[in-house]
Amino acid sequence: MKSYSIALIPGDGIGKEVATAAWKVLEKVSSRSGFELKATTFPWSCTYYKETGAMMPADGIETLRGFDAILLGAVGWPAEVPDSVSLHGLLLPIRKAFVQYANIRPHRLLPGVEGPLKARNFDILCIRENTEGEYSGAGGRVHQGTADEVAVETSIFTRTGVERILRFGFEQARARRGKLASVTKSNAQKYSMVFWDEITERLAKEYPDVTVASYHIDAMAARMVMAPESLDVVVASNLFGDILTDLGAAIQGGLGFAASANINPDRSAPSMFEPVHGSAPDIAHLGIANPIAAIWSAAMMLDHLGETAGAEAIMAAIAATTSAGIGTVPGKDRTETITAAVVAALD
Numbered sequence: 001m002k003s004y005s006i007a008l009i010p011g012d013g014i015g016k017e018v019a020t021a022a023w024k025v026l027e028k029v030s031s032r033s034g035f036e037l038k039a040t041t042f043p044w045s046c047t048y049y050k051e052t053g054a055m056m057p058a059d060g061i062e063t064l065r066g067f068d069a070i071l072l073g074a075v076g077w078p079a080e081v082p083d084s085v086s087l088h089g090l091l092l093p094i095r096k097a098f099v100q101y102a103n104i105r106p107h108r109l110l111p112g113v114e115g116p117l118k119a120r121n122f123d124i125l126c127i128r129e130n131t132e133g134e135y136s137g138a139g140g141r142v143h144q145g146t147a148d149e150v151a152v153e154t155s156i157f158t159r160t161g162v163e164r165i166l167r168f169g170f171e172q173a174r175a176r177r178g179k180l181a182s183v184t185k186s187n188a189q190k191y192s193m194v195f196w197d198e199i200t201e202r203l204a205k206e207y208p209d210v211t212v213a214s215y216h217i218d219a220m221a222a223r224m225v226m227a228p229e230s231l232d233v234v235v236a237s238n239l240f241g242d243i244l245t246d247l248g249a250a251i252q253g254g255l256g257f258a259a260s261a262n263i264n265p266d267r268s269a270p271s272m273f274e275p276v277h278g279s280a281p282d283i284a285h286l287g288i289a290n291p292i293a294a295i296w297s298a299a300m301m302l303d304h305l306g307e308t309a310g311a312e313a314i315m316a317a318i319a320a321t322t323s324a325g326i327g328t329v330p331g332k333d334r335t336e337t338i339t340a341a342v343v344a345a346l347d
C-alpha cells in the first residue's frame with residue numbers, strides 16, 4: 001500500500017479547527033481508497049512562540065523537508081504576537097525555503113452556494129507568485145520615532161522568479177480554457193511591472209494556443225466582480241495575488257470556501273496546502289468555522305501526491321454536502337456538522 005508522510009501544522013485559532021476537520025476527511029478517504037497517510041503534528045504557532053520564543057525550532061525547515069507534503073491550518077494571533085513576527089517566523093519561510101513559487105487558488109461556486117454576484121458560471125484559477133516580489137522582506141526604517149522617519153519596503157522581482165511563475169500560468173491555461181490574464185500595475189510601477197509585462201509578451205510567443213491579456217490590478221479587481229466569467233487563469237505577483245484571492249474568496253461565497261496549494265513544481269521539496277483564510281480570531285473557539293476551504297486544500301494535496309481518485313472523491317463529497325444545503329451560509333452550520341456531512345458523503 002502506498003504511504004505518504006504528512007506534516008500537519010494546525011497553527012492558531014480556527015486553523016486548528018479546520019485542520020482537524022480536513023484530517024478527518026483525509027483519514028476517511030485514505031481508508032477507502034487504498035493508500036495510507038501518516039501524520040506528524042507540529043504545534044508550531046503563536047502559543048508555541050509564547051512558550052519558546054520562536055514560531056518553530058531552529059531546525060524546523062530541515063524537519064519538514066523530509067515529508068511528502070505539509071497541511072497547514074492558519075497562523076497568527078495578533079492580540080498576543082505581532083503578525084510581522086508570527087508570519088515571518090513560520091508560514092513565509094516555509095514557502096520560500098521550499099521554493100513553493102506557485103500558489104494556486106481556485107475560485108468557483110460550489111453547488112448550492114449563492115455568492116454575492118449575479119454571475120454564477122465563473123471558474124477562475126489564480127496563480128500567485130509566492131516567493132518574492134512585494135514579500136521579499138528587503139527594507140528597513142531609519143530615524144525611527146522621529147519626524148524624519150523613513151520606511152522602505154523593497155519589492156524584488158527576478159527574471160527567474162517572474163519567468164517561472166508566468167510559464168506555470170501558461171501551462172495551466174493550456175490545460176484549461178486557453179486564456180491567461182497577467183496582472184500588473186505597469187502604468188505606475190515602471191521597473192518591476194514593465195519587466196513583468198515584457199516577460200509575459202515574450203513567453204506569449206511560445207504559447208500561441210493561449211490567448212493572453214494584460215490587466216492593471218485595479219481594473220482586474222473590478223473585472224473579478226463585474227465579469228468573472230470572462231476569466232480563466234489569472235497570474236499575479238505575491239501581494240496582488242494575495243489581495244485578488246480574498247476577492248476571489250468573496251465572490252465564491254466567503255473565505256470559508258477558498259482553498260490553496262503552495263506548490264514546488266520541481267518537487268525538490270515538499271509542497272504545502274492550506275486554506276486562503278487566516279486564524280479568524282473573531283470566530284475562533286465558537287465551532288462555526290467553515291472547514292470546506294481546508295478540506296478542498298486537502299483534496300489539492302492528494303491531487304499533488306498523485307492520488308487523483310481520492311482528490312476527486314473529496315471534491316464530490318464537498319459538492320454533495322453543499323448541494324444538500326450544508327455549509328453554504330457562513331455561520332449557519334457548525335464545523336463538526338459540515339465535516340460529518342463530508343465524511344458521510346464519502347461512503
Ligand code: NAD
Pocket residue numbers: 014018073074075076077078083087091255256257274275276277278279280281282283288289290291293330331
Ligand atoms: P481571516 O481570514 O482570519 O478572517 C477574515 C474574516 O473572514 C473574519 O471575519 C473571519 O471570521 C472570516 N473567516 C475566515 N475564515 C473563515 C472560515 N473558515 N469560516 C468562516 N469565516 C471565516 O483574516 P484576518 O482577520 O485578517 O487575519 C487573522 C489572522 O490570521 C492574522 O494573524 C493574519 O495575519 C492571519 N492570517 C493567516 C493566514 C495563513 O496562515 N495562511 C492567512 C490570512 C491571515
Ligand code: IPM
Pocket residue numbers: 076087091242276278
Ligand atoms: C495568505 C495570507 C498570508 C499572505 C499572510 C498571513 C502573510 O494572507 O496566505 O493569503 O499574505 O500570503
Ligand code: MN
Pocket residue numbers: 242243246276
Ligand atoms: Mn491572504
